[in-house]
Amino acid sequence: MSIALDIHVKEKRYGTRTVLRDVSLQLQEAEVVSLIGASGCGKSSLLSIASGLDRDFSGEIRLKGTPLNGASSDIGFIFQEPRLFPWLTVAENVAFSGDNPQLVTRLLAEVGLQGHAGALPKQLSGGQAQRAAIARGLFTQPRVLLLDEPFSAVDAFTRMKLQDLLLKVALEHRLTVLLVTHDIDEALYLSDRIVLLDGGLTEFHPGPAPRKRGDVDAVRLKAAILDSLQV
Amino acid sequence: MSSQFAARAPSSAPLDAPSVADAAELAHAASVAGAKAASAARDAAGRARAAAPARLRRILLALLLPVTALLAIELAVRTGLIPANLLPAPTQIIDTMRDLGAQGLLSHITASTLRVAAGFASGAALAVLLGATVGLSRHAEAMLDPTFQALRAIPSLAWVPLLLLWLGIDEAPKIVLIAIGAFFPIYMGVASGIRGVDRKLIEVARLYRLSNVALTKRVLLPAALPAILTGLRNGLSLAWMFMVAAELIAASKGLGYLLSDGRETSRADIVLAAIALLAILGKISDTLMAIIERRSLAWRDSYA
Numbered sequence: 458m459s460i461a462l463d464i465h466v467k468e469k470r471y472g473t474r475t476v477l478r479d480v481s482l483q484l485q486e487a488e489v490v491s492l493i494g495a496s497g498c499g500k501s502s503l504l505s506i507a508s509g510l511d512r513d514f515s516g517e518i519r520l521k522g523t524p525l526n527g528a529s530s531d532i533g534f535i536f537q538e539p540r541l542f543p544w545l546t547v548a549e550n551v552a553f554s555g556d557n558p559q560l561v562t563r564l565l566a567e568v569g570l571q572g573h574a575g576a577l578p579k580q581l582s583g584g585q586a587q588r589a590a591i592a593r594g595l596f597t598q599p600r601v602l603l604l605d606e607p608f609s610a611v612d613a614f615t616r617m618k619l620q621d622l623l624l625k626v627a628l629e630h631r632l633t634v635l636l637v638t639h640d641i642d643e644a645l646y647l648s649d650r651i652v653l654l655d656g657g658l659t660e661f662h663p664g665p666a667p668r669k670r671g672d673v674d675a676v677r678l679k680a681a682i683l684d685s686l687q688v
Numbered sequence: 689m690s691s692q693f694a695a696r697a698p699s700s701a702p703l704d705a706p707s708v709a710d711a712a713e714l715a716h717a718a719s720v721a722g723a724k725a726a727s728a729a730r731d732a733a734g735r736a737r738a739a740a741p742a743r744l745r746r747i748l749l750a751l752l753l754p755v756t757a758l759l760a761i762e763l764a765v766r767t768g769l770i771p772a773n774l775l776p777a778p779t780q781i782i783d784t785m786r787d788l789g790a791q792g793l794l795s796h797i798t799a800s801t802l803r804v805a806a807g808f809a810s811g812a813a814l815a816v817l818l819g820a821t822v823g824l825s826r827h828a829e830a831m832l833d834p835t836f837q838a839l840r841a842i843p844s845l846a847w848v849p850l851l852l853l854w855l856g857i858d859e860a861p862k863i864v865l866i867a868i869g870a871f872f873p874i875y876m877g878v879a880s881g882i883r884g885v886d887r888k889l890i891e892v893a894r895l896y897r898l899s900n901v902a903l904t905k906r907v908l909l910p911a912a913l914p915a916i917l918t919g920l921r922n923g924l925s926l927a928w929m930f931m932v933a934a935e936l937i938a939a940s941k942g943l944g945y946l947l948s949d950g951r952e953t954s955r956a957d958i959v960l961a962a963i964a965l966l967a968i969l970g971k972i973s974d975t976l977m978a979i980i981e982r983r984s985l986a987w988r989d990s991y992a
Contacts, residue, residue: 527897544913545987
């Protein structure tokens with residue numbers, strides 16, 4: 458196994474406030490890692506830095522050993538909200554960064570949106586819109602997928618469907634996934650490794666996939682994580 | 689006893705969350721697929737049926753106030769309650785319009801409309817250009833916007849003497865005055881529209897490394913389109929107002945000329961005929977803009 462994404466942040470500040478100091482995280486190829494932590498702990502900042510969108514920090518990001526300078530087509534990013542362009546159809550949104558009708562058709566089928574290619578975002582449900590956003594994230598055929606609390610705005614059943622969809626596409630595309638979430642059950646179900654950001658990093662290992670929701674071991678691990686979070 | 693047991697039975701079944709979710713979505717998908725075609729046809733027919741009386745009702749409601757008012761005036765004038773030389777009866781205004789029609793009313797309408805078109809087009813072109821510049825660049829905003837805001841505060845009629853001094857009394861000062869009138873609402877719409885584009889959408893564009901030109905073309909302008917179109921619509925209605933101001937001062941043709949001609953010859957009927965025509969023309973041009981607005985903003989997920 459080789460390292461797909463090597464994140465090292467010496468320091469990230471907003472004005473005089475330091476949000477991240479000496480944080481290092483390596484993601485193995487095809488590994489699914491969840492990043493959890495109290496709000497304001499800097500997990501979204503870390504994700505934004507890892508994507509290349511935020512370059513105002515000291516440290517270095519390496520993608521397959523090469524230093525990252527700005528956003529890259531090798532890294533897909535899914536936001537908390539779908540952020541579809543409302544004036545473009547679903548297909549046009551998916552193909553925002555290029556032109557490949559066959560790939561659009563394939564990706565829409567993959568995320569379960571076949572038949573919605575010509576729809577406008579306003580005609581989609583919250584879950585469908587997030588599916589379209591996932592298809593858009595996969596369009597550049599990235600090796601790494603970063604997700605910032607992607608399922609926090611949808612209802613519980615839809616969230617479970619989307620979690621299963623994420624596992625499916627991660628497996629099919631051999632994606633390295635870094636998922637920021639505040640949902641510990643989601644982290645336990647999806648990840649090979651859970652990283653708790655709280656000043657430093659603490660790791661938890663939910664055990665091999667496929668995992669079952671509400672598994673006894675998962676419940677035990679959840680208690681340990683909540684303990685670390687002092688909840 | 690047995691009914692109690694039956695009621696409890698389902699809850700004792702093992703609850704597997706994903707399969708429940710699966711079933712829910714499957715059921716939803718199946719029902720959607722099955723019902724889609726039928727309901728689409730039903731919807732279309734239903735909408736068409738429902739739309740006709742609803743639209744008719746709206747038109748009738750809109751006409752209620754003006755028709756009642758016109759009937760009241762007609763009655764008041766005919767019974768001598770209001771002197772006809774101050775407020776002519778609506779039927780007399782229609783007669784006047786017919787008379788004017790025989791004496792080249794169309795050329796007055798054409799002259800005014802062409803002035804509005806020329807002034808609006810030039811004002812709008814400049815406003816879109818400068819509004820976009822100010823919206824896109826902080827430097828341009830810092831440099832230009834304070835001046836434009838000061839110029840915006842100048843009452844329209846204050847420009848007239850200057851324009852007459854500089855440009856004479858031909859077409860030029862009129863068109864420039866109309867352009868000035870149309871400029872500011874459009875400039876404001878474009879600049880604030882671009883400034884107000886959701887930062888989150890811009891972040892998506894940055895994720896795909898769009899160049900500044902591509903960002904402007906593919907994200908900023910489409911996202912700012914609602915504000916731009918509102919600006920254009922407001923600019924067009926101001927263009928009509930400024931056209932009247934321009935023609936009242938110096939013109940030998942146009943609806944503004946008819947207004948001042950009617951006043952000078954004490955013909956209230958001519959003044960009112962010109963006012964009615966201004967209302968009709970303004971409404972037509974605004975309706976055209978509204979149609980353009982509705983068509984180009986069909987993607988918007990909004991109330992109306």
